[in-house]
Amino acid sequence: MRKILIIGAGQSGLQLALGLQSKGYEVTLMSNRTADEIRSGRVMSTQCMFHTALQHERDLGINFWESQAPRIEGLGVSVAAPDASRAVDWVGKLDGYAQSVDQRVKMAGWMETFAQRGGQLVxxxxxxxxxxxxASRYDLTLVSAGKGELVSMFGRDASRSPYDAPQRALSVAYVHGMGPRPEHPEFDAVRCNLVPGVGELFVMPTLTNTGRADILFWEGVPGGPLDAFQGIKDPNEHLALTLELLKRFLPWEYDRSTKVELTDANGTLAGRYAPTVRNPIGRLPSGGLVLGVADVVVANDPITGQGSNSASKCAAAYLASIVERGDQPFDAEWMQATFDRYWQTAQHVTKWTNAMLAPPPEHVLNIIGAAGQLQPVADRFANGFNNPADFENFFFDPDKANAYLASVTGQPAG
Structure with missing residues (x-):
C-alpha cells in the first residue's frame, strides 16, 4: 500500500485525502488546527462552487451539505453609474446550480470523516x-497549505504571473437578515456589482454554522475608497463600514441589507495578496521533492470566484494522476506532468481572472451591456464561471466578441 503525506486541510488537501483514502492508499494528513478549532475559528473564504467542482465532491460521496445549502441558480451583474444608479443590471441562469458551504463547516466535517475512516491525522x-x-518516509508528499513558510519552496513563475503586487483589497462579512433581491425573489443568485474605478461587491447565499446566511464581499482597488478595512479588529466596526460603503456606492444592495447582523464574532475577514503562479515542484534541503497543490501553485485573485472550484479540480486531476501511476515512482517528471494536466484547466482561470482585474476593454463592455437585452448572452457569461475555458471563444478577442454578439442578434458583425 503506497503511503502519501498531505500538508494542509483545505478544499484541495482534504478532498484529495478522502479520495486517496477511498482508493486504498495509506494517507497521512497534517493540519495546523483541529476540526473544532476550524469550526469555531474565523471565516476563511467565500467559496462559491459551481457544477463541475460540486460534481467532484458528489463523485467521492462527500457532498454532505448539498441538501442544506442554498441552491444558487443564477449569476447577476450590475454596473453602477456615476450617480449610483444602475447602468446595467441582469441575471444569467446557470445550467447546474452552484452552492457555498462555509469552509469552517466543510473542512471540520471532512477532517472528522477522514479520521473516522481510519486516516492518520496529525x-x-x-x-x-x-x-x-x-517526506523520506512517504512515497509522495503533497503541499496544499497555501500560506506560510512552505510556499517559499515553490518559485514564482514570472511568465505566468503578470502582477507582482495585490490588485484588490479584500473584505468579507457573513451576515444573517439580508432580504431577497426584489428582481428575482423566487431564486437565489450570486450578485456581482461593479463600481468602475473603485472595485466590486459580491453577494452570495451560503450555509454556515448557524444556518443560511449571505456573504458581503468587497474587492477594492488598492488606495481607493474600498481599501479601508486594514487594521479594523472589531467585527461590528467591520460590518458598519461594509454597510456604509454599500449605502454610498450600491444603494440597491444597501436597501436589502438594513437589518443584517453578523453570523458570529468570527464572521469577518480582510486581506490582500498578489495573484501568483508558481513552479509546481519544491526541493527539500535533503534533496527530496514535494508537489504543490491548488493555491500553492496557482493563486488567483478571488474576483472570479474560482478558488474553491480550482482547488476541487486540482484535487480531482491529481487523484487521477496518482491512481494512474500505479507502483511507478512519483519522480520529478511525473510531478511536472501532473501539474501540466491541471494547468490545462487552470490556465483559463488565470487568464480570465487577470483580465477581470484590469479595466475592461470596449468589447467586454459590449458583452456586459448586451447581456441586459439578450438572455442567451447573460446565460453564457454566467456559465463561464463553471467552465472558464469557454471565455476563449467569445470574451478576450474583439473579433470573436463581435462575431458572437452578431450571431445572437442575427445582425452582421460590426
Missing part, C-alpha cells in the same frame, strides 16, 4: 525542516 504546523524529516 495536528502540527509544518515547517520546511519538518517536511524534510517526514
Amino acid at each position: 495536528i502540527h504546523g509544518a515547517a520546511v525542516s519538518d517536511l524534510d524529516f517526514f
Whole structure:
C-alpha cells in the first residue's frame, strides 16, 4: 500500500485525502488546527462552487451539505453609474446550480470523516525542516497549505504571473437578515456589482454554522475608497463600514441589507495578496521533492470566484494522476506532468481572472451591456464561471466578441 503525506486541510488537501483514502492508499494528513478549532475559528473564504467542482465532491460521496445549502441558480451583474444608479443590471441562469458551504463547516466535517475512516491525522504546523524529516518516509508528499513558510519552496513563475503586487483589497462579512433581491425573489443568485474605478461587491447565499446566511464581499482597488478595512479588529466596526460603503456606492444592495447582523464574532475577514503562479515542484534541503497543490501553485485573485472550484479540480486531476501511476515512482517528471494536466484547466482561470482585474476593454463592455437585452448572452457569461475555458471563444478577442454578439442578434458583425 503506497503511503502519501498531505500538508494542509483545505478544499484541495482534504478532498484529495478522502479520495486517496477511498482508493486504498495509506494517507497521512497534517493540519495546523483541529476540526473544532476550524469550526469555531474565523471565516476563511467565500467559496462559491459551481457544477463541475460540486460534481467532484458528489463523485467521492462527500457532498454532505448539498441538501442544506442554498441552491444558487443564477449569476447577476450590475454596473453602477456615476450617480449610483444602475447602468446595467441582469441575471444569467446557470445550467447546474452552484452552492457555498462555509469552509469552517466543510473542512471540520471532512477532517472528522477522514479520521473516522481510519486516516492518520496529525495536528502540527509544518515547517520546511519538518517536511524534510517526514517526506523520506512517504512515497509522495503533497503541499496544499497555501500560506506560510512552505510556499517559499515553490518559485514564482514570472511568465505566468503578470502582477507582482495585490490588485484588490479584500473584505468579507457573513451576515444573517439580508432580504431577497426584489428582481428575482423566487431564486437565489450570486450578485456581482461593479463600481468602475473603485472595485466590486459580491453577494452570495451560503450555509454556515448557524444556518443560511449571505456573504458581503468587497474587492477594492488598492488606495481607493474600498481599501479601508486594514487594521479594523472589531467585527461590528467591520460590518458598519461594509454597510456604509454599500449605502454610498450600491444603494440597491444597501436597501436589502438594513437589518443584517453578523453570523458570529468570527464572521469577518480582510486581506490582500498578489495573484501568483508558481513552479509546481519544491526541493527539500535533503534533496527530496514535494508537489504543490491548488493555491500553492496557482493563486488567483478571488474576483472570479474560482478558488474553491480550482482547488476541487486540482484535487480531482491529481487523484487521477496518482491512481494512474500505479507502483511507478512519483519522480520529478511525473510531478511536472501532473501539474501540466491541471494547468490545462487552470490556465483559463488565470487568464480570465487577470483580465477581470484590469479595466475592461470596449468589447467586454459590449458583452456586459448586451447581456441586459439578450438572455442567451447573460446565460453564457454566467456559465463561464463553471467552465472558464469557454471565455476563449467569445470574451478576450474583439473579433470573436463581435462575431458572437452578431450571431445572437442575427445582425452582421460590426
